[in-house]
Amino acid sequence: MNLFGADARAWLARAAALLRGARLSRDWPDPRVLAEHLMAMALPVERGLWDALAVVPATGLPPWTAWQQILSERDGAERVLAHLADGATLAAEAHRSPAHARLADRHAHLTTLCAARLAPAEALDVVRLRAPAEAGAPARAVFDKLDAAAGFVRLTVDLVQGEAAEPLVRPEGDGLVATPALRGLLYRSSALDAELVFLQLAAREGVTVERVVRATVGPVWLAGILWPSDLLGPPPADGGIAGFGLQTAAVDLPHGRVDDPLAPSVGADALAERQAARARLGYAVHHDRRLVATPSAVAAAKAWCQAAGTRNVVRVGR
């Protein structure tokens, strides 16, 4: 669906408020940065620099192209601003014609972008997890990706790299760095669930996987815009709910558990294969989803989780 003008700004403000209220751990991309990134879309769509703002039903957020467009505009913002008059001059001239007004709006938009914190479309950071005395290279990789289908995804992987012809990490100085093999694997796996990522990593030569955490942002449901009444009942006035998925596949989990009312169902054959892998590799899987709801939507969120048989933190947002 598409939003226009002031409606788009209002929707963005409501969605950003829910993101800011999330208070998530570092397993997720920083939701406050995402909120800032989101609000950077308000001015261009409200002032007509963008034709419209699309909302993807699966995530309840703008499509990756909108997020990426903000990043691209920021990359060129300083260069463009250097060729424009200052903001006050442009604002004073804005009344002269639509073209003048558009130039003033563009200046304001780019100036905002220069000061905004934006979420990267892709980032990979690797640190040594434990002292080098241990055999192999114990590493933690944190991979952020703006995925075309899943939106913002963060994969956090703890592994030990042993001898291998094509390792995933290699020593550099006192630390460790990612090899192209790790970057490629994580890039291709961002749309997979944590367990499948775990299995892909475990299949690599010399790799012992300890933990894979996959965190996602969304869906964001707002009454009047996108509200799944079949799940949540009738939309409360100004109600909103944001979900933040968290899948953990780890060898130190005492037991597996599903606490995500949106957890994908797995077919019987696939489930049997996974259970065999869990037994063989000694890991368990937990599906969780944190929720932030406006006060008017808290009851609906809790009722939904209860009906799904899951235990979920429902934080009260604005």
Next chain:
Amino acid sequence: MSQDFTVDDALADLVQQFADPFACLRELIQNSLDAGSPQVDVNVLWADGVVTLEVQDYGGGMDRQIIEQRLTRLFSSGKDGDLTKIGRFGIGFVSVFALQPDAVVVDTGRLGESWRVLFKRDRSFVRLALDEPLDGTCVRIMKALPEAELPALRARAREAVVKWCRFVDAEITVDGERIDRAFELADAPLQVCGQVGEQDVRVGYGEPWAGFYNKGLTLYEGPPDDSAPAQVRFAISGRNLEHTLTRDAVVHDAAWAQGMAEVKRLAAGPLVARWVQALRDREPAAFELLAGWPKGLSLPDAVRDAPAFTLAGGERRAVAKVQGKAVLRSTRADGLARVMAADGETVYVVEAPAQASALARWAEKATDVADGWLYRGDPPAAASYSALARAVEALLGARGAKLAAVHPVAYESPRDTARLPVIAAPAGATWAARSGATLLGQGFFDRRRDVWINVGHPAVQALLAVAEQAPEFAAYGLVKLFELDRDDARLATDLALFEAATKG
């Protein structure tokens, strides 16, 4: 379901080793950061005679296994060996008992489990399963406290959090006020930074001081040890730095040695170069540093020989050229300083207070030229002063003074322009400013001298108007002022009377 346990009595001795009981806030925040929380909120609450110190995080939380194996057991931290975490000894949480609380409540959740652990005063605890799902961990330390003591406790709590946690890479709030900030070396306007391995090192000049941090968490702040370079402050942040068990010192291991070696390298090279450049660029901090440099401590050679002080002609002189000498200084590169320089005097221009202080620190004596020197500027149009000048010449001549001529003149030394209406002086462009009475002799061997009427003086301007009607009276007034010594209190009185009489 509930179970009772007793925490090992050995904790008591260990807990008492924390010099500041409020250091428990640091331990709790450290635990929160290790749990992956990007934000920690510390609140001091009071109700019904009980104060609650609350530390809320949004990290991974604890399940039953973690509670039993790590939270409540000494020396069983699951962090041991994990380089992504700061804590090592598993004693962080038990430090809350240094506050001698009446109760400690820990609410936490993980993997669908939610728990409340209630510690009693004797450190025994009860673990309760909660119905409501939780994430993160909230620790509440509760203690009976009169309301009057609340402000002091609140201040101490805030002070402890700022001291230990201000540089952590997370949002830290105390009673809603955000206290975290970017890693920095304070009170060192001139500083350089370096990176060695995973350590961020900052070195600057100032009162000797050292700070060591692990992922921004303060390990130690205070005087450096004897191996540190003199007159240097430094801060090292690295996740490989370790604190001692009691958290009051840094372990002197290979990581510490690595950081100290970088401090010495920066202090010996880049920091000196930074100071030299700052002197070249006339940065106030460079001169403040010179001014405050301790007596008996030699300057780095490159600084001593760097162009520091500016002469009236624009040339720069090094500290080494000034050291131990008597010098003249001017607060601005005005005509006086320029002319004195042209006359062969060495005058340093100190346009900023820091430069003046630095010159005073290194020269044996620095005399301000404005205290004793004047500069005769371009002469004003003589015609308008001719009646007054002739009358003055006549009056002084009648008194037998050995007078050459009377000239109008504009002086450029602001202080004396206001103080002396008439000056007798030698013919040179600059001279020690004195009133004319002691210079105009009457004896046979006395030399004839010129007298200069300071046209910038308000009294002269007033007399000029009088001279149009009564030049003799105007000359009388001027010579009277001339006869009074500049330091004579009567000069001020006479000027005031004169001003009142001629007003209007």
